[in-house]
Amino acid sequence: MPMLFENVCVLGSGLLGSSLLMAAKNRGLCRRAQVWSRSEATRAQARAQPWCDQVFDTPESAVQAADLVVLGAPVQVIPALLEKIAAHIKPSAIVTDVGSVKQDICAAGQRVLPKNFIGSHPMAGSEKTGIAAADQTLFEAQACFVVPLPESDPLAVEKLTAFWSALGTRVTQTDAQTHDRIVARVSHLPHALAAALCVTLSQDHPEWKNFSGNGLKDATRIAASDPELWKQIFSQNRAALLQALDQHIETINTLRQALDQADEKTIKALLTRAQTYRQNWPIE
């Protein structure tokens, strides 16, 4: 793979940030992998990683020599972090993030770094967190959104797109509002529903969980994710998620009514529609 950036710096080295650096370094996409993290414990962990070249104590110092800065912090933290680094980046640096919601973050980027900031959102992750779970294959075959600003340099957008492609993702360019509407449906709604199912089942006799099968295990896996991260994501994408949830409540009510009326024809039609949707899955 061609080297795309001399220095790639991740601010907030959680699962996504550290997986990204590990993959970029091991694929030769950068010469130096640089890390800043808010917690000293994470910085110490980062120093011990073979893929990590430099660890910084402040975000301002971390970004100074970076050609690509990737904000891996929780979504509600990113706007303040952008303000903090704005005066310290190289003029030619590309600054991006991996946050799950784009409107607030892109608005902040446009305010403080209109020439440098381009939003990203790789649809990768897991219920695990932190450097210890870093996985350089995390992005392979996953979708990735690149969200340019009106001020973005087309060459920079192209370079960032090449970077995500080189990590194995399937890149789509879109605007922040469209992005947020899409992920409200294909990511935030499913997450909310998996959590809600666990909340409902947590009201059962604790032993009943022992009777569950693989179906329930798979259906609820994402509910084990970090509550603080997801609370922030839900809050930042509140309007679109509410809309998705309201449409889903309609589906649930349709199903409930069909059951209540023993309307087997409607029940089967709903199950068939679901099966058709699920059987035609883009990537297995």
Place this chain on the structure above:
Amino acid sequence: MPMLFENVCVLGSGLLGSSLLMAAKNRGLCRRAQVWSRSEATRAQARAQPWCDQVFDTPESAVQAADLVVLGAPVQVIPALLEKIAAHIKPSAIVTDVGSVKQDICAAGQRVLPKNFIGSHPMAGSEKTGIAAADQTLFEAQACFVVPLPESDPLAVEKLTAFWSALGTRVTQTDAQTHDRIVARVSHLPHALAAALCVTLSQDHPEWKNFSGNGLKDATRIAASDPELWKQIFSQNRAALLQALDQHIETINTLRQALDQADEKTIKALLTRAQTYRQNWPIE
């Protein structure tokens, strides 16, 4: 493993029935594996299986020499099948089933074969169907309910329990009503919700599915299951499923209200409760 039955006969050789026979034969739990299936195509498939010793053209002839009869047909078909075979089984035969709902089936068993019928429900399966998907490890480490009738011979219950244990399941004895309440929660509700989620998402632009990640893929896997089988399961367990669905609608409304009011404290409390439930999973 000790041989528990000379002849084991499965009526309705779908995924569960054929996996059961394959496992029983290969573990030496029976001498002869016998099959009847409604469809001639399935009977032909069964004849080609190395684990299958005899294939019959009618259920009446299939059960005549069987020491254990396992009804693997869809749940709404089982009561009529029980009536059909009642006059043809050996007096000492144990008759059981693998249906996902127990009250209707056990009532039918009590009506026509009170001395022979004992209900079973292994919490195994997948979105796949048919002999071609048969898997002799399907039952390993899964929960299995054994549901005796008041008339059941304790020695027969013990023998059936030993059989399921020898297939690798964790057996629990319970009554039909308790069984149906439990599975309404840990199996039928999750199934209904996965299907409902797919129905909601099927209303999106078809391309949006390409942006989904592994979380959605796992959360909806069971929605690919056979609509006819699950329509029958939902119908037979209608009352308990409706109750579960109503309780779940309350959870969804609580979450919706918290989102609507930007009540981050409640959102986080719900997500934390879900995480706690999911992190303490009985078997990984």
